[in-house]
Amino acid sequence: METSIHHKCYILGIVIFNIILSSSYLNASTIYGIVKDNENKAVEVATVTLFRTSDSTLVKAELTGVDGKFSFVEIPPGEYYVNISFLGFADFRSQSFTVSAENNEINIPEILLQSSGIDLAEISVVAQKPFIERRSDRLIVNVDNSILASGGSAMDVLERSPGVIVSAGESISIRGRSGVIFMIDGKPTPMAGQDLTNYLKALPSGSIDRIEIITNPSAKYDAAGNAGIIDIRMKKNENQGTNGSFNTFYSQGIYPKAGGGINLNHRNKKGKCFWQL
Structure with missing residues (x-):
């Protein structure tokens, strides 16, 4: 009898764990956007980094595609911001936004990078x-x-x-x-x-x-x-x-x-x- 009870508790524990795990995936969200330059052209291979707002911890990094688009998937609930960097342009930091179960698809407004005003020919070849x-x-x-x-x-x-x-x-x-x-x-x-x-x-x-x-x-x-x-x-x-x-x-x-x-x-x-x- 005692063994049967332990077995039922074990099965129940597995079920509860799977429900919690499934719930975490359901709450995971997608963040996406598009990066363009000051001539309204798509920027390819710009570095897009996702940070947690509370402590500026790096969460994930991606590169923009040939169409300038990027996306982050399976992002847990929280408050975040993105930073965009690309050679010859000033870094861009977005406003903070909140990911939640109710707001699980974040479309960041179109990002327009501004020229840094630095001549690329003057950039040292030993740059980081x-x-x-x-x-x-x-x-x-x-x-x-x-x-x-x-x-x-x-x-x-x-x-x-x-x-x-x-x-x-x-x-x-x-x-x-x-x-x-x-x-x-x-x-x-x-x-x-x-x-x-x-x-x-x-x-x-x-x-x-x-x-x-x-x-x-x-x-x-x-x-x-x-x-x-x-x-x-x-x-x-x-x-x-x-x-x-x-x-x-x-x-x-x-x-x-x-x-x-x-x-x-x-x-x-x-x-x-x-x-x-």
């Missing part, structure tokens, strides 16, 4: 790299010297990267396509699942030079990478040493269940090693 770059087959997030370079992890960077979606269960997809292949410095990592998640959470963002999000892998990559490839490029000569993470879990079903694990990685000039215990 843009936060996001677009190449023919990939997007590059330049983590070094960016707002994400300190106090966070590789997972924090990915959550804010364009086109990357980290689900509530911490699975990672590129533009909704699952089965993403992860690489470290151009080489496939042996980690997957929870081991990979733990590693990304333990890897300091300050040790990363850039993250390359390859949306259209060429023939040189394994066919399994058709969903996309995320290549984490570490800083040269600054990423040596050992780091890792320790995790535990406990769940109560019909019987209690507990466990844990340790993830370690060591890097030196000769290479790198990974351990999962």
Whole structure:
């Protein structure tokens, strides 16, 4: 009898959890807009960053398309603003707006960028790299010297990267396509699942030079990478040493269940090693 009651409570708990999870997705919203220049022409590859108003925390970044349009999806309720930057134009900051269950589709009024008045020919070639770059087959997030370079992890960077979606269960997809292949410095990592998640959470963002999000892998990559490839490029000569993470879990079903694990990685000039215990 007691076992039956525990089983029913377990099932009820799962149902309640799924309802809460579904509710969070239903409350997630879409924010979109269009960016034009002072001649009313669409601005392509402008960097659009979404910030939380309360503490100016970076939530997500995207690039405008060829039509000047951008969008952010699955944004939780809260108060936000967007910042637009593009070479040769003054930065633009929008008014704050509120995302809620009742207001879950935000159309930001047309954004018109104004010329900065600086001659592009006078800009030094040693200027800081843009936060996001677009190449023919990939997007590059330049983590070094960016707002994400300190106090966070590789997972924090990915959550804010364009086109990357980290689900509530911490699975990672590129533009909704699952089965993403992860690489470290151009080489496939042996980690997957929870081991990979733990590693990304333990890897300091300050040790990363850039993250390359390859949306259209060429023939040189394994066919399994058709969903996309995320290549984490570490800083040269600054990423040596050992780091890792320790995790535990406990769940109560019909019987209690507990466990844990340790993830370690060591890097030196000769290479790198990974351990999962």
